[in-house]
Amino acid sequence: MRSAAVVGTGLIGTSIALALRGRGVTTYLIDTNPEAARIAADLGAGIAGRPRVPVDLAVLAVPPQHVAAALKEHQSQDLAHDFTDAASVKELPQRQAARAGCDLTRFVGGHPMGGREQSGPLAAKDDLFQGRPWVLTPSPETRVQAVERARRLAELCGARPVVMAHAEHDRAVALTSHAPHLVSSLLAARLLHGEQTQLGLAGQGLQDVTRLAAGSAELWTDILGSNAVAVADVLAEFALDLHQVVDALRGLGTVREPEQRRAHTELLSTALVRGIQGRARIPARSTTPGPNMSTAFAAAPRGA
Template sequence: MRSAAVVGTGLIGTSIALALRGRGVTVHLIDADPETARAAADLGAGVVGTPREPVDLAVIAVPPRHVAAALRQHQRDALAHDFTDVASIKELPQREAAQAGCDLTRYVGGHPMGGREQSGPLAAHGELFHGRPWVLTPSAHTRTQAVERARELAELCEARPVVMAHSEHDRAVALTSHVPHLVSSLLAGRLLHGEPSQLALAGQGLQDITRLAAGSADLWTDILSSNAVAVADLLVGFAEDLDRVADALRKLSSADGPEQRRVHTDRLTTALVRGVQGRARIPVRTPAPAPTPSRAPVAVPRGV
């Protein structure tokens, strides 16, 4: 890849641009807010403005509900030969792109699984995606060249390309990203009821579990509402777990005798053990291998 355009110079878009510039790719930066684009350019992420000729690949780095409109506009303007996006939802942009009449042969959905709780170009860095999965969701319409360019983008950012179906991706990120963010936010919201003397006792554990809550509320409203069903389904099960634990704790306070206490402590212990077991299933992060000149073709799933 010799040239690219990044549409949307927030945290993710600017981080991608910085990674590409570090690999010698010419990058054009486009943003509805010129100041944001200039801030990214000042970091060395590329040059501000539309290229005179189509670039190899355009990266649409805007919130999920704006992907289709941005794709349609920039395909009409012949910004690039192929297009990808980095939205954390994949079914909605694909469906809306089809409804908007976008050229689906030159578009492949993408989602780099890396980020930070901060937002904006000043929070970006070119190593944000090192060793992280980068999901690609080609449709039955996507041409091979578009998939190859999107995969090359991921490899240039030293990420690990993973091909998934749109719905499979959305269910996966509901579990691994969207629900954790919402749970972190809900817990952090309870701190509004805390007394200053109580909050003064907070340690690193509370900082860790509420770190995600510092993310942009507007962006996360867009993300969660775009994946509403999958998130809601998981929250129902989570709420049932909370109810069981709360019930066990209440009954422990009024348990009559060791047998009753054992029943309720066993329920509490079971919840904690399941937590230990679940956390152990999270894969250990490993560095991505360096990109190689020759690449085997990526299989494009049909009927997605």
């Protein structure tokens, strides 16, 4: 891939552009806010403005609800031969793009699994996706060349391409990203009710658990709303676990009968042990890109 365009020069778009420029790809930067594109260009992420001829691949680094409109606009303007996106929800944008009459043969959904709680081009890093999974969600209509270009994009950014169906991806990120963000936000919101003397005792544990809550409320309202059912399913099960723990704690605070106290203690201990077991299942972050995944595209399910 020799040329690319990045539409949306926030954290993700600028990080992608920085990685591409570092690998010698001529990269153009487009944003509805010209100042954001200029800042990204000043950081060395590419050339602010549209190319004179179509580039090999355009990356739509915009929120989920804007993917279809951006795809329609830039396909009509012949910005690129093929298109991908970087939104963290895949099923809804795909349906919206189909309804909008976009050329789905030249589009493959994408989601680089990397980010930070900061936003904007100044928070971008050229190694943000190093060793991270980069999900690709080709539809039955997607042509092979579009998938190959999106795969190459992921590799140039140091990521590991992974093919998934749209719905499968959305269920996965509901569990691993979207629900955790909302839980972090809800916990952080409880601090609004704390006294300053209480907050003065906060340590690194609280910082770690609430780090995600610092993310953009506007962006995350879009993300969570675009994957609402899958996130609600995860949170409903989480709420059941939470209610059990609340009941156990209430019991330990009020019950004196030894047998009942043992039952409540066992419930509490089980919840903590399951947390340890669950955390142990998180794969260690790789520092190097994975093997070439080109053979996986032929074998992976292609349905939307």
